[in-house]
Amino acid sequence: MGAKGWFILKLLMFQGLFISHSQEDFDFFYLVLQWPGAYCDTKRSCCYPTSGKPAADFGIHGLWPNYKDGSYPSNCDPDSEFDKSQITDLVSSLKKKWPTLACPSNEGFKFWEHEWEKHGTCSQSVMDQHDYFDNSLKLRDKANLLQILTNSGIKPDDGFYDLIKIRNAIKDAIGFTPGIECNKDPERNDQLHQIYICVDTSGTEFIECPVLPRGRCPSQLQFAKF
Ligand code: 5GP
Numbered sequence: 727m728g729a730k731g732w733f734i735l736k737l738l739m740f741q742g743l744f745i746s747h748s749q750e751d752f753d754f755f756y757l758v759l760q761w762p763g764a765y766c767d768t769k770r771s772c773c774y775p776t777s778g779k780p781a782a783d784f785g786i787h788g789l790w791p792n793y794k795d796g797s798y799p800s801n802c803d804p805d806s807e808f809d810k811s812q813i814t815d816l817v818s819s820l821k822k823k824w825p826t827l828a829c830p831s832n833e834g835f836k837f838w839e840h841e842w843e844k845h846g847t848c849s850q851s852v853m854d855q856h857d858y859f860d861n862s863l864k865l866r867d868k869a870n871l872l873q874i875l876t877n878s879g880i881k882p883d884d885g886f887y888d889l890i891k892i893r894n895a896i897k898d899a900i901g902f903t904p905g906i907e908c909n910k911d912p913e914r915n916d917q918l919h920q921i922y923i924c925v926d927t928s929g930t931e932f933i934e935c936p937v938l939p940r941g942r943c944p945s946q947l948q949f950a951k952f
Pocket residue numbers: 756790791792796797798799844939
């Protein structure tokens with residue numbers, strides 16, 4: 727091979743290297759939103775964050791990179807520690823929209839740190855820590871789940887609602903079928919616990935889910951008061 731050939735070969739190899747590094751190492755995200763009433767019922771008790779009882783609205787659980795076969799990466803980079811100073815502009819929104827309900831009461835940084843370390847570190851090829859939290863907040867606002875459900879007469883009043891109606895209300899509003907996850911409260915009522923919405927690899931647009939989580943929901947479920 728002549729000098730020109732080698733040069734082109736090296737160029738191609740370098741490009742291959744570059745592409746493989748800039749490519750995402752996951753297929754999509756789940757935006758997972760939790761209903762606080764269900765979390766608190768399941769745990770019998772929960773602890774409100776130090777800022778007080780959160781609004782009766784869906785809060786963020788996490789933005790989780792996932793593979794389309796249903797498996798997922800986790801804890802991808804122990805060197806990328808959670809750094810509060812990168813999200814100072816987001817803290818007041820995080821407290822409202824990503825509240826922690828775990829005990830003992832705390833401000834929320836532990837929950838955010840856990841989600842960053844377990845899930846966020848696996849999406850660093852597309853977003854840094856600030857954008858991981860910023861994108862999650864924007865996606866939650868875009869989904870506007872409580873409004874969608876309320877508009878369809880589905881309210882957090884301890885009433886029982888058809889799984890199909892809940893799913894369709896969300897599908898009609900956002901354009902894509904959500905995953906719906908239930909839990910049982912101590913009286914063994916099946917409750918609406920979490921809603922999964924799929925997001926593209928840029929972390930900004932909703933997409934049809936390549937794979938839905940198994941939700942353990944019966945045909946009718948309780949929308950717990952909070
Ligand atoms: P659980 O066993 O309560 O459903 O899930 C425990 C934790 O495992 C979740 O909070 C989440 O961090 C992780 N996890 C469970 N299912 C999934 C999934 O389908 N995708 C991803 N990315 N993480 C999951």
